[in-house]
Amino acid sequence: MADDTGHTTPTRRELTGRIGVGLVMGLCGVLFVSTARISGGESIRDESGSVAEVLRERGRTISDLTDAAASKRTRIEELTQGTSSSEDRSQLVADAVGLSAVSGPGVRITLSDAPTSALGSIPGVTPDDLVVHQQDMEAFINALWAGGAEAMMLQDQRVINGSAFRCAGNTLLLEGRVYSPPFVITAIGDPDAMIASLDSAPSVKVYREWVEYVGLGERSEPLDEVTLPAFEGSLTVDVARTG
Structure with missing residues (x-):
């Protein structure tokens, strides 16, 4: 207009x-x-990474800190050499708490997830039934201790008094590091006694029922000689509560 x-x-x-x-x-x-x-x-x-990526990043950070701690421990050992009586006492303590490597006969247990094909072939089976859970590993670890295990390693890390691990899905978080199956437990001690303890443990028997039902993996093998590394994590207690 x-x-x-x-x-x-x-x-x-x-x-x-x-x-x-x-x-x-x-x-x-x-x-x-x-x-x-x-x-x-x-x-x-970029800030909305997955939980798995966060765990992997934390694992890398913990690995760097662990390497730094190992370097400092080596330096301390160098500085404390020359005092035989103190050195002997330190070695006894280190052996007792897992701060030194140890060798001897033992057993190795390997636990693995079941094949996913079981979901379509076995009625009522869920994905949760096909993975190795935290309680499954705890069952084997406790049975090995009860069978006289003198030292133990989970994956590539030494297990000591106070070691803690947890599972998220089918991954294992131990001392800040993330592992995927198969999960390997190695113990030093009398192989026959430890295997007998596994056979008589009720929780291990339950796991073996699922081995037969859905195909969870378990392999046990005696070892004539195996060496477990020293524990390299932190011995510091972060939180202590009473009462």
């Missing part, structure tokens, strides 16, 4: 469109500023 001066007058629909575009652009600006403040100038998507 044109006025008396020859200029075109915007129609009502055109004015509405321009106002709408202006509002949309204004809202986009607000969202852009808010996003920049929340993300600190970085992509928000």
Whole structure:
């Protein structure tokens, strides 16, 4: 539409469109500023990593700290050499708590998940039935201790008094490191006594029933000679409570 001066007058629909575009652009600006403040100038998507990635990153950090602790322990041993009586007492304590490597006969237990094909071939079976759980590993570890195990290792880490582990799905978290199956338990002691203890443990018998039912894995093998490394984690108690 044109006025008396020859200029075109915007129609009502055109004015509405321009106002709408202006509002949309204004809202986009607000969202852009808010996003920049929340993300600190970085992509928000980058901060939403999976739990598995967080655990892997923590595992890498713990590995670096463990290496640093091992280096410092070596340095301390170098500085304390030359005092025989103190050295003997330190060695006795180290042997008792697992701070020194140990060798001898033993057994190795390997536990693994069942094949996923069991889901379609066995009625009533769920994915949770096909994985090795924390209580399964605890059952074998406790039976080995009861059978006279003198030292033990889970995966590639020495297990000592106070060691703790937990499972998330079908992964194992031990001393800040993440492991996937199969899970390997190695114990030093009388192989016959430890295997007999496994055979008589009720919780181990339950696991073996599921071995037969869904195909969970278990392999036990006696070892003539095996060496377990010294414990390299922290002995510090983070939290202590009484009462």
